[in-house]
Amino acid sequence: MSDLEILLRQCAVEPDFQVREMLTWALIRLPANRVVPRVIEDLTRPEPQARCQALHTLSKFKDETAWPAVASRLDDENQSVVRTAWYSAVALVPKGERDWLAEKLATRLGHGDAETQLSLSRALVALGKDVIEPLLAVAAERGDATVRQHVDATVRLLQDPDSGFATSLKRARREVALGRTRSTKG
CATH class of the missing domain: 1.25.10.10 (Leucine-rich Repeat Variant)
Structure with a gap:
């Protein structure tokens, strides 16, 4: 062998x-x-x-x-x-498949436990702001509260990769509960 x-x-x-x-x-x-x-x-x-x-x-x-x-x-x-x-x-991912991959991954927003959501957010963030921002905006607009929380935590991770995801997710839940996150645009 x-x-x-x-x-x-x-x-x-x-x-x-x-x-x-x-x-x-x-x-x-x-x-x-x-x-x-x-x-x-x-x-x-x-x-x-x-x-x-x-x-x-x-x-x-x-x-x-x-x-x-x-x-x-x-x-x-x-x-x-x-x-x-x-x-x-x-x-x-080849350059020509990045958008497809981002769309595929975005369908999983809001699913799974905190560890799964963090893994997905890290993957999305690694694809780059230019690829994922439009998808996050659509998901925040059309998704339920869980999706919006996940989107908000992903945006925070995108803005500050060193931030703690658990803290971002907790903050996102609070913001969504207060009705303050309908869009990923400031």
Whole structure:
């Protein structure tokens, strides 16, 4: 069995995050033309951890040929895989697909727990202000209170990436409850 296969097999079952990081580090030191196609195959494995780790590894290679396979995981049945796919998709999205990705991600505004919302907000913010501001404005106008809260927290994260999301989300909830957020424009 090759080093590549041993590393990938261990990525799928290793419980320790730090060890998985070291496995990814070892994988990205192997030739991309050999690793990327093989890692893409792991996106169809039944184990969510294998799919998550494959997505994470692909994001480190920054090889746009992996984009279609990564984009297909945005609708994975496992929420952890979906969150990892957001991050990986942002890292790999071709310039011509950025608007599509932003629209796809924006449909998830207001869904999930605080950790999921933070992951989504970070992915959106990473796409850039020019891409997401129009989508956030529409979501704030058309969405329910939960969506508006999430939009407001995302806008705050966009304006101050170092701010605490939990604080932003709490402040957003208060602003929406008081009826002060109908638009993302100041």
